[in-house]
Amino acid sequence: MKRHVRAGARMVLGAMLLGASMLLSAFDTESMPTPEMQKRYNGLTHELRCMQCQNQSIADSPVGLAEDLRRDVREQIIAGKTDAQIRDSMVARYGNVILFRPPFQPSTAWVWLFPFLLLIIGGYIAFRIVRQRKAMVASDDSVIEPEDVTR
């Protein structure tokens, strides 16, 4: 009995999530002829930037230009273009900025490498702090008094 309740709750939750996501993408009602094409369409439209709204993908944006770009992606997929060809055609018209994942080039190298540089610096600082504390604890053999704990 309990299991049934839980399964029912899960279904309700699932339906709510689905409803919410359908509501969010209500402006993109077009579907592709095959599930494979639909999967590629979903992938591509989520990695292309809506040029009018910068931080949204064309899949998430209701503006007219995003709609036109989705139509462009749909038509290119149906025409038999590969994902790489479609990406290249977008870059040829709008530049690298249309890709949320910019290609690794001399001009974009710092975008890719800077986080790793920060990670190394942060790791070094953390390492030094840990070593310092360790040394403090090792050399401190005083007895902990009750008032020290409460403070």
Added chain:
Amino acid sequence: MSRFLIPAAIFLALAGVLYVGVVHSPNKSTMQSALLGKSVPEFSLPVLGNPSGATLTKAQLSGRPWVLNVWATWCVACREEHAALLAISQQNALPLVGLDWKDEDEAALEWLKKLGNPYTVVVADRDGRTAIDFGVYGAPETFFIDADGRVQYRHVGPMTPEVWEREFLSRLPRGGLP
């Protein structure tokens, strides 16, 4: 001393990176066209208000520099630049081709009748396909195309007499057009 020096150095480095990011932000209207130096895309569009169904193609415009202005009646900034375009058209320096982007023909014709028509010819890009091929992301946008059919410059935002002088007239071959 190094207790403060190292965090300060990290802060300055981060501030520098963010500053460069902000200055080169693609949000700036100076964002350059990906078509710069490249050939204009092929197009064949109906001439606005032409009942016989005439079309304008890229080939018809080759051999001389021309200007493409992307506009629409739903575009607020286009109304703002209209006076500048009218003044520019008086100079007769360059053919000014209007691309009416994702618009109603009737509304566009009404607009030109009421505000005046600065264009040599206007084509209707009703479904926005040609605008995408030009890499248009907002109206108004204005392109300078040279005699070889290559995009030399793109201006994003309302046209002004200063921009026209500095970025468009200056690109004409010395001594004006033949």
